[in-house]
Amino acid sequence: MEQARIDIINLRLRTFIGFNPEELTKQQDIVINAQIYYPAMSACESDEESKALNYKTITKQMIAHVEDGHFKLLEKLTSDLLAIAMEPKIVSHATVQVEKPHALRFADSVSLTLSAKRAL
Template identity: 80%
Template sequence: MAEARIDIINLRLRTYIGFNPEELTKQQDIVINAQIFYPASNACQSDQEAEALNYKTITKKIISHVEDGHFNLLEKLTADLLAIVMEAPIVSRATVQVEKPHALRFADSVSLTLTGQREQ
């Protein structure tokens, strides 16, 4: 069985993230990275779209959720995005990282990473 890994790299979006007064009224940049694993043997053999994971659909759901949302914590946002990725029954496991650039003085960014795996 061939296991595929799809990487969504540096998806840059804007959302309301944080709980400080200025964060409640001003959107901030975030950067999303995801690794999504699924069994790809059928897709590799058949070359048929229906056998593969549709990463475009997943990405559209992520974009909509982020751009329409208000989040206090990186933990909540990251958990929501991991849940979106894991919605597709074909996904066996996934890791989602959300970065908040310029969240700390003297640091490029702060990030939070969550991993999920489908129970066998």
């Protein structure tokens, strides 16, 4: 079985993230990285888009969720995005990382990573 890994790299968006008073009223930058795995043998053999995972659809859902949302915790946002990545039944497993640049004074960013695997 050909196992494909789709990487969504450095998807940069803005959203309301945090629970401090300033964070509740001002959007902040976030950076999303995702790895989505699916069996791609059929797509590799047929060269038919209907046999492949549509990463553009997944990315559009992630963008809409982030831009329309208000989140207190990175955990919640990351969990929501992981659920979006896992929604297509063809996905075998996925990992999503959400990075919050400038969250700490002396660090480039803070990030949270969650993974999920479909039960066989």
